[in-house]
Amino acid sequence: xxxxxxxxxxxxxxxxxxxxxxxxxxxxxxxxxxVITWFSARKATGSAxxxxxxxxxxxxxxxxxxxxDYMSAASFLGISGIICLKGYDGFMYSVGFxxxxxxxxxxxxxxxxxxxxxxxxxxxxxxxxxxxxxxMASLSTLVVSTFYMIAQMVGAGGIIEKLIGIPYAxxxxxxxxxxxxxxxxxxxxxxxWVQIIKAILLMGGAFALSIMVLGKYNYSIGSFFDAVSAAxxxxxxxxxxxxxxxxxxxxxxxxxxxxxxxxxxxLGLVLGTAGLPHILVRFYTVPDxxxxxxxVVWATAIIGVFYVLTTFFGFGAATxxxxxxxxxxxxGKPNGNMVAPILAQVLGGDYFFxxxxxxxxxxxxxxxxxxxxxxxxSFAHDFYTNVLHHGxxxxxxxxxxxxRITAFFVGAVSIGLAxxxxxxxxxxxxxxxxxxxxxxxxxxxxxxxxxxxxFNTTGAVSGLVVGLVSSIVLILLSKNGINKLxxxxxxxxxxxxxxxxxxxxxxxxxxxxxxxxxxxxxxAELNVRAQTGLGAEKASSGH
Amino acid sequence: xxSNTAPNWGKIANDPDFIALQRAKRRFIVPATIFFLxxxxxxxxxxxxxxxxxxxxxWGKVNWAYLFALSQFIMxxxxxxxxxxxxxRWDVMNAKLLAKFGY
Numbered sequence: 001x002x003x004x005x006x007x008x009x010x011x012x013x014x015x016x017x018x019x020x021x022x023x024x025x026x027x028x029x030x031x032x033x034x035v036i037t038w039f040s041a042r043k044a045t046g047s048a049x050x051x052x053x054x055x056x057x058x059x060x061x062x063x064x065x066x067x068x069d070y071m072s073a074a075s076f077l078g079i080s081g082i083i084c085l086k087g088y089d090g091f092m093y094s095v096g097f098x099x100x101x102x103x104x105x106x107x108x109x110x111x112x113x114x115x116x117x118x119x120x121x122x123x124x125x126x127x128x129x130x131x132x133x134x135x136m137a138s139l140s141t142l143v144v145s146t147f148y149m150i151a152q153m154v155g156a157g158g159i160i161e162k163l164i165g166i167p168y169a170x171x172x173x174x175x176x177x178x179x180x181x182x183x184x185x186x187x188x189x190x191x192x193w194v195q196i197i198k199a200i201l202l203m204g205g206a207f208a209l210s211i212m213v214l215g216k217y218n219y220s221i222g223s224f225f226d227a228v229s230a231a232x233x234x235x236x237x238x239x240x241x242x243x244x245x246x247x248x249x250x251x252x253x254x255x256x257x258x259x260x261x262x263x264x265x266x267l268g269l270v271l272g273t274a275g276l277p278h279i280l281v282r283f284y285t286v287p288d289x290x291x292x293x294x295x296v297v298w299a300t301a302i303i304g305v306f307y308v309l310t311t312f313f314g315f316g317a318a319t320x321x322x323x324x325x326x327x328x329x330x331x332g333k334p335n336g337n338m339v340a341p342i343l344a345q346v347l348g349g350d351y352f353f354x355x356x357x358x359x360x361x362x363x364x365x366x367x368x369x370x371x372x373x374x375x376x377x378s379f380a381h382d383f384y385t386n387v388l389h390h391g392x393x394x395x396x397x398x399x400x401x402x403x404r405i406t407a408f409f410v411g412a413v414s415i416g417l418a419x420x421x422x423x424x425x426x427x428x429x430x431x432x433x434x435x436x437x438x439x440x441x442x443x444x445x446x447x448x449x450x451x452x453x454x455f456n457t458t459g460a461v462s463g464l465v466v467g468l469v470s471s472i473v474l475i476l477l478s479k480n481g482i483n484k485l486x487x488x489x490x491x492x493x494x495x496x497x498x499x500x501x502x503x504x505x506x507x508x509x510x511x512x513x514x515x516x517x518x519x520x521x522x523x524a525e526l527n528v529r530a531q532t533g534l535g536a537e538k539a540s541s542g543h
Numbered sequence: 544x545x546s547n548t549a550p551n552w553g554k555i556a557n558d559p560d561f562i563a564l565q566r567a568k569r570r571f572i573v574p575a576t577i578f579f580l581x582x583x584x585x586x587x588x589x590x591x592x593x594x595x596x597x598x599x600x601x602w603g604k605v606n607w608a609y610l611f612a613l614s615q616f617i618m619x620x621x622x623x624x625x626x627x628x629x630x631x632r633w634d635v636m637n638a639k640l641l642a643k644f645g646y
Contacts, residue, residue, distance in 0.1 A: 092587065263587045
């Protein structure tokens with residue numbers, strides 16, 4: 001043991017690595033999750049097991065897993081950062097991310113579970129011509145997952161950079177490798193259980209941070225809000241009332257459409273969850289629609305509490321931290337993504353910092369695994385099996401093998417993009433963009449598929465294309481895209497334009513093309529399946 | 544499952560009990576969805592177009608904007624709970640419907 005520590009110390013001298021308590025806490029957690037992965041790899045036989053955890057997850061477990069999946073880098077790191085730096089406007093993310101679950105609960109969760117198999121594209125392909133629809137759905141899933149994944153990798157890079165002292169790029173690569181081990185060897189079951197553990201730890205961390213923040217105000221909420229209304233970053237900035245809206249999206253000369261941008265963001269957030277492939281796919285891991293319903297409600301409760309807590313460690317950070325505590329990116333802008341861990345360090349010392357960083361890192365690791373899972377599942381199941389090979393696979397394990405190979409490439413691409421973008425972008429903002437794309441491309445076709453008899457293949461494809469292209473193009477034309485100084489599109493979030501366009505594209509594509517008697521005939525079947533659960537894929541292990 | 548053949552989807556779809564189930568669902572889901580989307584979008588609209596009003600403090604230093612945001616959480620939880628309650632009735636209707644066809 002002493003020899004090992006001596007070697008570690010020597011290595012520390014040589015490489016500049018810091019084998020701090022944080023690092024060991026980290027490693028312990030990572031090792032734990034690898035063990036779970038190994039055990040689940042032994043259990044995961046066959047496509048149902050790999051892709052959908054054998055459909056044996058219980059309602060509250062799935063609720064925790066969905067919550068864990070949801071409380072990604074964006075929620076924990078991004079929101080606390082954007083609230084700390086921009087006040088009330090950042091809190092909109094908390095509100096939007098939560099209310100979005102009503103969209104899921106009322107419109108999407110149960111019909112999807114009743115009708116689908118592994119992916120959203122299964123629902124779409126029920127009545128429509130499978131090949132074009134699956135191809136487009138697969139592409140859309142890949143795009144949304146990529147945006148989301150870059151956000152996670154950026155967060156991970158920042159944490160590991162500060163935590164261990166290795167630079168950003170190798171940090172991102174390390175995360176990618178670990179993630180690949182999860183996905184390639186464990187599939188959905190591993191990521192589900194990792195999410196559950198992580199959700200519990202995250203809530204624990206959020207509560208601890210909030211209590212410590214309130215502790216600074218003698219547990220008086222009144223004093224807390226008094227301080228927030230005159231937040232001065234522990235004296236390093238002029239006091240500003242963080243409770244007031246407008247710091248990020250207020251109408252100013254430089255930003256004349258700020259309030260429209262805010263509305264656009266809000267719209268994307270509330271509609272996006274119902275179109276997120278990696279969240280939707282979690283509904284296939286439960287035995288039936290009723291359990292799916294229960295899991296959404298659990299997730300809503302857990303996530304809601306978490307987001308209320310962002311009030312404390314988000315706003316509170318601005319009253320406790322100094323501006324100099326917050327690290328800067330290469331361009332000199334404060335990196336909000338690191339606010340939560342640094343707050344932990346200031347309030348609770350190195351061990352608390354270690355704990356929060358480990359939890360945040362686990363957050364990111366598991367979400368990245370889940371994202372890769374859904375993107376690679378989509379490609380293997382929707383594109384490879386159904387589009388290229390017309391629904392027939394040569395051997396039993398082939399689809400699973402293709403998924404694993406896809407996971408590798410998806411991981412590699414996202415690592416590359418995250419490194420190229422650098423650590424400066426706020427994770428919540430990136431995820432907000434992913435939500436806008438999901439709401440524009442995926443949600444219209446999901447809803448029309450479930451509820452509209454006349455909906456046909458042309459409509460589905462045009463809806464996906466118009467939604468995807470309009471949202472991506474508008475993002476590229478915005479301040480965050482190609483031309484940062486003179487953006488053509490004045491809003492940072494495309495939602496208010498691209499979401500209606502997505503619906504319009506799906507609608508016009510349908511009514512302007514010939515009715516599809518096949519699609520309409522199958523509507524009865526899909527409708528009955530979706531509403532009653534008759535014929536739904538049951539749990540594969542006799543539950 | 545009691546039969547080996549595919550269910551007669553058309554027959555079930557036209558069954559009055561199925562139509563009643565759909566109607567019951569719509570009676571909750573449509574107004575509830577319109578309500579929550581309106582209540583939710585009212586937040587960015589009010590905050591964006593009437594910021595000075597929303598900045599007015601209401602309780603101590605806490606302003607309308609924050610309270611309105613907090614109320615969104617309450618709304619979400621209440622609506623979710625209401626949905627679960629009403630969905631239990633739908634489950635009963637659904638079971639009766641499926642039993643009618645031997646499932």
